[in-house]
Structures are given as C-alpha cells and as structure tokens.
Amino acid sequence: MTQxxxxxxxxxxxxxxxxxxxxxxLQPKGITAKATLxxxxxxxxxxSAQVPNQQALVTFIRKWITQLGVECIKRVKVYGRLTGDEFPSWSQDFEATSVGNNAQSETSIPSTKNSVSENSKTSTNQDNLKIIASPRIQFQSKTSCPRTYLVPSIxxxxxxxxxxxxxGISFASQVKSKYQQGDYDSALSAxxxxxxxxxxxxxIGGFIFVTAFVHGFRQGFQKSIQRQVATRQQSIAPYVPPAVISHPSEYLPPIETYLETNPVHNALSQLDGHAYLMxxxxxFLGIISSDRINEKSICNQVGEFGSRVTSKSVWNRVGDYGSRISDTSAYKTNTNQPPIIVxxxxxxxxFLTVNTRIKGAVDPDFLHAAMCQQ
Incomplete structure (x- = not known):
C-alpha cells in the first residue's frame, strides 16, 4: 500500500x-507502536527494548495527531512499556485538536526512506523527537488486564x-469491567x-487464629493441671482438704536426740479411725484404723494401704514407704522424710519412723502391733 x-x-x-x-x-529508533480506537x-x-523518553514521545504524538487532523479522534492516550512487560508504568492523555484542511495538506506525515518529497518535512518531526532512555515503561494491552484477586478475596x-x-470481592469485580471500558488506570487501582x-x-485472620490457639493451649494446660490436682485430692478425700500439706518436709524438725518418752505412743488407741498417714x-498412705474391712485402713491386709505387696503400703518392705533404703520409708534408720501422722x-x-532422732517418731512395728494385731 502506498504512503x-x-x-x-x-x-x-x-x-x-x-x-x-x-x-x-519510530521503528528506526527501536520503538514499536500499536494503536486501538x-x-x-x-x-x-x-x-521498545530500552525505555523511551515519555516527554519526547508524547510531544511527538501530540503534534503528529494534531497535524493529521482526524475528526473522529477527540482524545488520545499514550502508554509506554518495555518489550515483554505487562503493565504500564506511565501513561499520558491529551485532547486531540484539528488544524483545518489547509494545514492538513501541509502536515509532515511520517514516510519511508524512499519517499523523497516528504523527507524534508518529516525530518523536522524527527529532529524534535529525541529518544532518551528513562525508567521502566509498561503499556496496557488486551493481554495485560490487572489481576482481579477474586479467588483470594473469596x-x-x-x-x-x-x-x-x-x-476485596467488591474491588475485584470492578477490575475487568473497568479494563473492558478502556479505563486501565481505574482497573489497576481496583x-x-x-x-x-x-x-x-x-x-486479621492470622492474628485471630494465633490468639485463639494460644488461649486454647493455655486453657487446656490449666485444666490438665486442675485435673491432676483434683485426682490427687480425690485419692485422699475426705481425710485431707485441698492444701493441707504443700511441702511436708517443711514440718520436719531438726534431727536431734530425744530421750523423753513420746506421748503419742501412749495415745495410739485414741487415733484408731481418727488419723491417717501421709x-x-x-x-496418701491410708487411715490409721484397726478396721480390717475398710479399704483405706492400714490393717486391711488385702487393701491398697495394708497389703505387704502394694506400692502405697508402709508394710511393703521393698516399696518406697517400707524399705530400708528409700528416703520416704518408715524403716530407713537415717531418713528425714518419713511418713507423717496427721x-x-x-x-x-x-512421724512414722524407726529414726528415733526425729521428735514425734512412732515405731512402725509398734503401730502395727497396736492396731493390726488386736
């Protein structure tokens, strides 16, 4: 087709x-143009492969369109981008004005190198256009609709x-409609x-989740501790209220030698059913009771606290509370942590112990003879 x-x-x-x-x-300058109306x-x-100068190109396009004088074009919008990029980084629009038919006939219209008659006029426009590299340029095209973020919003x-x-859904739904209307700036903003x-x-969701997780973990931990405490209390209830003895070793007197007779020895009969071992x-190590049927009695030979084979019995000579080597045993001669009489x-x-240096010591064999061999 001719010029x-x-x-x-x-x-x-x-x-x-x-x-x-x-x-x-523009192609001799390494710039490719696409147009839509x-x-x-x-x-x-x-x-282009290098970013062209926005001001120079817009000035050139404005002058060229004005001289061309297309009546159906009222407004022009120019975009720029690097080849292969998707979104524009700069754009500029202006109103198109016509200079009349006489001026149009003298318009310097871009021509090929073979068009000698128009080269002198075109050179004026070329001189006005100085292609200078500038920051990154992008351009809107039909394949460059901004991401809607509809799925993430849902x-x-x-x-x-x-x-x-x-x-997010409200803004996401506006992206394509704005883009299809040719309003790229609004589409990109949405x-x-x-x-x-x-x-x-x-x-916000992450913060709520983390807060709920931490709160739930804390509540679960507290409930676990409460269940453990309740289980321990149930094992000795109703004989010991909740916080009767927090640290029994605090009640142990200094290791001394007492020559006087312990009055507790003479009052064992009064403890029958009215005291327990801790x-x-x-x-809890059982009730001091001569009742051989009571399941919590230290005299119930088949019970948990009176048998010679159960772990919580002071009569189990290989257990923690009846052996000769355990620090919590009633039969260790040098213990300072024997079972307590409450x-x-x-x-x-x-204290139920063979260690006579502890004030208030009651010999376990004496207690067994007084309570369980009646």
Missing amino acids: TNLLELARAGDVRAIASLINHQ KDDCLQIMLE LVTLFACIPAGLV SKKAKISCIIGVS GADNV NENNEIIG
Missing part, C-alpha cells in the same frame, strides 16, 4: 494505518476475615485495593 493511501486511511480514522505511519517514523479515544502503545471471606474479604484487602484480611511426697483436724502430730 498516500496510508495517509488517507489514517485521516479517516483507520488505526492500522495510524500505527503503520507512526512505526515508519475506542469510541473517540485513540490509545497508542509504545514499546478465600479470605470464607476462612479469614469476612469484612475484608467482602471489600486491583491494588483488592490485593490490599486480601493482605489485611489474612493478617508420705513426705504428698501421697489427725482428723489435719494437724501433724507425729
């Missing part, structure tokens, strides 16, 4: 002819934060707002 035919088509509003004429002028707005994309609504997710809404929603490690008022009245 004259291209010029006529361009003046008639043919975007392919407009792009072709611009490319004749929507309603009365001409959109021109300029791309996921945020369902699993993170409903308010932020709904805001995309960014949808992204920000997703980030805020995920942040290990230095806070373990009355029904939860008062410590003595």
Whole structure:
C-alpha cells in the first residue's frame, strides 16, 4: 500500500494505518507502536527494548495527531512499556485538536526512506523527537488486564476475615469491567485495593487464629493441671482438704536426740479411725484404723494401704514407704522424710519412723502391733 493511501486511511480514522505511519517514523529508533480506537479515544502503545523518553514521545504524538487532523479522534492516550512487560508504568492523555484542511495538506506525515518529497518535512518531526532512555515503561494491552484477586478475596471471606474479604470481592469485580471500558488506570487501582484487602484480611485472620490457639493451649494446660490436682485430692478425700500439706518436709524438725518418752505412743488407741498417714511426697498412705474391712485402713491386709505387696503400703518392705533404703520409708534408720501422722483436724502430730532422732517418731512395728494385731 502506498504512503498516500496510508495517509488517507489514517485521516479517516483507520488505526492500522495510524500505527503503520507512526512505526515508519519510530521503528528506526527501536520503538514499536500499536494503536486501538475506542469510541473517540485513540490509545497508542509504545514499546521498545530500552525505555523511551515519555516527554519526547508524547510531544511527538501530540503534534503528529494534531497535524493529521482526524475528526473522529477527540482524545488520545499514550502508554509506554518495555518489550515483554505487562503493565504500564506511565501513561499520558491529551485532547486531540484539528488544524483545518489547509494545514492538513501541509502536515509532515511520517514516510519511508524512499519517499523523497516528504523527507524534508518529516525530518523536522524527527529532529524534535529525541529518544532518551528513562525508567521502566509498561503499556496496557488486551493481554495485560490487572489481576482481579477474586479467588483470594473469596478465600479470605470464607476462612479469614469476612469484612475484608467482602471489600476485596467488591474491588475485584470492578477490575475487568473497568479494563473492558478502556479505563486501565481505574482497573489497576481496583486491583491494588483488592490485593490490599486480601493482605489485611489474612493478617486479621492470622492474628485471630494465633490468639485463639494460644488461649486454647493455655486453657487446656490449666485444666490438665486442675485435673491432676483434683485426682490427687480425690485419692485422699475426705481425710485431707485441698492444701493441707504443700511441702511436708517443711514440718520436719531438726534431727536431734530425744530421750523423753513420746506421748503419742501412749495415745495410739485414741487415733484408731481418727488419723491417717501421709508420705513426705504428698501421697496418701491410708487411715490409721484397726478396721480390717475398710479399704483405706492400714490393717486391711488385702487393701491398697495394708497389703505387704502394694506400692502405697508402709508394710511393703521393698516399696518406697517400707524399705530400708528409700528416703520416704518408715524403716530407713537415717531418713528425714518419713511418713507423717496427721489427725482428723489435719494437724501433724507425729512421724512414722524407726529414726528415733526425729521428735514425734512412732515405731512402725509398734503401730502395727497396736492396731493390726488386736
């Protein structure tokens, strides 16, 4: 197609002819032009391997379009990008004005190198256009619709934060419609707002999740401790209230020698059914009772606290509370942590031990003979 035919088509509003004429002028500079026409707005994309100068290109396009004088073009929007990029980083628009038919006939229209008659006029435009590298340039095209973030917004609504997710969905739904209307700037703005809404929603949802997890873990830990305490209390209830003896070893007197007779020895008969044994490690060891049927009696030979084979019996000579080597045993001669004798008022009245250096010591064999061999 001849240059004259291209010029006529361009003046008639043919975007392919407009792009072709611009490319004749800019391609020697390494810049490729694409053009689209929507309603009365001409959109021109300029791309190259190096970023062209925005001001120089917009000045050139403005002058060229004005001289071309296309009546159907009322507004022009110019974008720039690096070849292969998706989104524009700069854009500029201006109103297109016509200079009349006489001026149009003298317009310097871009031409090929073979068009000698128009080279002198075209050179003026070329001199005005100085292609200078500038920061990164992008351009809007039909393949460069900004990301909508619709799916992330829906996921945020369902699993993170409903308010932020709904805001994200609202902006996400505007992206394509704005883009299809040719309003790329609004589409890009809606995309960014949808992204920000997703980030805020995920942040809020994450904070709530972490807070709930920490709170639940703390509550679960506290309940576990409470269950352990309740289980220990149930094992000795109703004989010992909740915090009767926190650290039995604190009640142990200094190791001394006492020559006087322990009054507890003479009052064992009064303890029958009215006192119990507690290990230095806070373990209930049975009721001091001659009742051989009571399951908690130290005289019940088949019970947990009176048998010679159970772990909580002071009569088990290989157990923690009856052997000769355990520190909590009643039969270790040098222990300072023997089983404790507690009355029904939860008062410590003595210690069940063969260590006579401990004040208030009651010989376990003497107690067994007094209670269990009646």
